Amino acid sequence: MKILINVTVNQKKYELAVEPNMTLADMIREELKLTGTKKGCGLGECGACTVLLDGKPVSSCLVLAIEADNRDVVTIEGVETEKGLHPIQQAFVEKGAIQCGFCTPGMVLSAKALLDENPHPDEQDIRKAISGNLCRCTGYQKIVEAVQSVSARK
DSSP states (O other): OOEEEEEEETTEEEEEEEOTTOBHHHIIIIISOOTTSOOOSSSSSSOTTEEEETTEEEETTTSBGGGGTTOEEEOGGGTOBTTBSOHHHHHHHHTTOOSSOSSHHHHHHHHHHHHHHOSSOOHHHHHHHTTTSOOSSSOSHHHHHHHHHHHHHO
16 A cells, blocks of 8 residues: 655655655655665665755665655755756866765765765764765775865865
8 A cells, every 4th residue: 555745855846655665765766767866785884875854864775755754855866056066066076086976976965964064074074974875986085085175165
């Protein structure tokens, strides 16, 4: 039996009928066709599926879609601004913080949440904020530098 939910995703309101056991990640990818949210481990350990739920980063593979009822979700597709790439996205490009790209959406959203809460984090704050996101390509230093560069611009 499907359950009707109302959710705002990337500032657009949706009314969706979802299965009670559908994850937020599956709802985003399958129902809304927003495939920037990656499915990695399915256990909440890799961070590839990170989205913002009411402004806080969550592993969308661990959140049920019905838990997003009457809440606000931001995916990587919702980060870009009217002017183009969000400053954190642009910094990832400029600093070479993207390699294979699989972790990038979750990493960007975790960094965005940090900068929204703390516009001038130190390196320890940045490393803590992205600690739930695994990257097997970059070694994290370039990611930290990208976040620091955005912080310096504010």
